[in-house]
Amino acid sequence: MNQELPLFEVFIRSKQGLEHKHCGSLHASDAQQALQMARDVYTRRMEGVSIWVIASNQITASQPEDKQEMFEPASDKIYRHPTFYEIPDEVGHM
Amino acid sequence: MYTQALDLPPSPVEGKPALKAVAAPLSGREQALQTAFDAKMDADAKIEPQDWMPEAYRKTLVRQISQHAHSEIIGMQPEGNWISRAPSLKRKAILLAKVQDEGGHGLYLYSAGETLGTSRDQMLDALHTGKAKYSSIFNYPTLTWADTGVIGWLVDGAAIMNQIPICRCSYGPYARAMIRICKEESFHQRQGFESLMQLMKGTAAQREMVQDAVNRWWWPSIAMFGPPDANSPNSEQSMRWGIKRISNDDLRQRFIDATVPQAKVLGVSLPDPDLKWNEERQAHDYGQIDWDDFWNVVNGNGPCNKERLATRVNAHENGAWVREAALAYAAKQKAHAMKVAA
Numbered sequence: 001m002n003q004e005l006p007l008f009e010v011f012i013r014s015k016q017g018l019e020h021k022h023c024g025s026l027h028a029s030d031a032q033q034a035l036q037m038a039r040d041v042y043t044r045r046m047e048g049v050s051i052w053v054i055a056s057n058q059i060t061a062s063q064p065e066d067k068q069e070m071f072e073p074a075s076d077k078i079y080r081h082p083t084f085y086e087i088p089d090e091v092g093h094m
Numbered sequence: 095m096y097t098q099a100l101d102l103p104p105s106p107v108e109g110k111p112a113l114k115a116v117a118a119p120l121s122g123r124e125q126a127l128q129t130a131f132d133a134k135m136d137a138d139a140k141i142e143p144q145d146w147m148p149e150a151y152r153k154t155l156v157r158q159i160s161q162h163a164h165s166e167i168i169g170m171q172p173e174g175n176w177i178s179r180a181p182s183l184k185r186k187a188i189l190l191a192k193v194q195d196e197g198g199h200g201l202y203l204y205s206a207g208e209t210l211g212t213s214r215d216q217m218l219d220a221l222h223t224g225k226a227k228y229s230s231i232f233n234y235p236t237l238t239w240a241d242t243g244v245i246g247w248l249v250d251g252a253a254i255m256n257q258i259p260i261c262r263c264s265y266g267p268y269a270r271a272m273i274r275i276c277k278e279e280s281f282h283q284r285q286g287f288e289s290l291m292q293l294m295k296g297t298a299a300q301r302e303m304v305q306d307a308v309n310r311w312w313w314p315s316i317a318m319f320g321p322p323d324a325n326s327p328n329s330e331q332s333m334r335w336g337i338k339r340i341s342n343d344d345l346r347q348r349f350i351d352a353t354v355p356q357a358k359v360l361g362v363s364l365p366d367p368d369l370k371w372n373e374e375r376q377a378h379d380y381g382q383i384d385w386d387d388f389w390n391v392v393n394g395n396g397p398c399n400k401e402r403l404a405t406r407v408n409a410h411e412n413g414a415w416v417r418e419a420a421l422a423y424a425a426k427q428k429a430h431a432m433k434v435a436a
Contacts, residue, residue, distance in 0.1 A: 003418075003421060004213060004214060004215045005417060005420070005421065007208070023274075024201075024202055024205045024206075024270075024271070024274075025205040025208065026201060026205060027214055028420075029417070029420035029421045029423065029424040030420075030423075030424035030427065030428075033420060033424070040194075040198070041198050041201050041202075044191075044194065044195070044198060044278075045278070061144065063144060064142075064144050064145050064146070
């Protein structure tokens with residue numbers, strides 16, 4: 001048997017109060033082992049207080065070529081931004 | 095952490111000139127993609143794994159990142175050799191942590207390489223069969239304890255010089271791996287220098303041991319930056335692609351200028367009679383590097399090439415049953431969970 005161990009993506013919460021952030025990937029036989037290996041590979045210097053791992057093939061990603069239809073419509077809706085509205089100076093901070 | 099920023103092309107078939115990649119004519123769609131890619135390069139923008147990229151860019155990155163990863167894991171061996179003989183528990187713990195870092199750096203880089211569509215097994219297979227190169231600095235032996243200190247000071251020092259510009263590489267995953275690596279690298283150089291300082295405060299024999307190690311590692315260390323710019327045919331393209339930012343000779347010069355005052359603090363001499371400050375250039379002049387020796391080692395004839403590769407292949411083969419057992423266990427657990435759920 002010469003089978004490559006499955007690939008997992010690793011996400012780390014660097015400190016309490018912050019979100020988990022993607023930091024890389026690694027190979028492991030299952031999620032439990034991936035978690036242990038993530039600890040050794042990505043948190044040797046207290047880089048994290050919590051780890052998530054997920055099999056890479058479980059991630060659904062948008063495609064770069066879909067960028068326009070996915071994200072472009074947002075740019076013509078500038079009324080969604082606070083700077084779209086003019087407020088007299090005397091109102092002060094709003 | 096070591097790369098010689100040396101992007102070695104595949105070996106030419108003996109007797110025949112190396113085949114040069116000739117770009118096939120591009121279709122209209124490809125032309126548009128290429129134009130968009132060129133514009134990104136001009137704007138110094140980042141490329142991410144799913145973005146379109148020219149095949150040659152992808153190949154160059156796979157080659158460089160995998161060579162870099164191989165260098166990290168092969169680089170565990172010369173110092174690993176001294177873990178069991180470290181002179182104190184403190185030095186042993188430090189050395190263990192450093193060698194573990196090297197392994198970790200290899201893993202970050204393999205994971206960056208895999209985002210380009212190559213597999214871990216393909217990369218390891220290329221290393222194990224001798225098709226892929228790694229930094230030739232690791233093909234020299236670590237003869238005394240002082241070698242571990244000198245590796246930290248000079249070899250890791252040279253690696254840092256090489257690697258900092260790669261933090262700005264145009265390929266996102268490689269740049270991010272390098273940022274992580276560079277953060278850890280400074281410990282490697284400092285622990286080496288400090289360990290040498292300690293030895294220099296010791297007996298005459300200890301000081302001699304440091305000087306001897308410096309004498310052996312100096313030239314290979316400055317050769318790590320790769321061939322002179324004039325003989326570095328791939329450099330220009332890599333610069334254009336934002337994979338390489340600073341030329342081999344410029345990096346080498348910076349390293350030498352930074353290292354000379356450190357040697358003074360340490361109280362050792364550097365084994366180059368031509369090494370002297372050039373007031374006009376505001377930089378150090380240095381002697382001729384023996385490039386024949388360098389290429390001889392790159393091509394497999396260094397003192398430790400065979401040993402390093404054999405150790406690596408043995409570790410991989412002897413670990414096969416562990417990987418198989420872990421997979422079998424995972425499959426069993428999964429089957430069991432499904433049975434309980436049913």
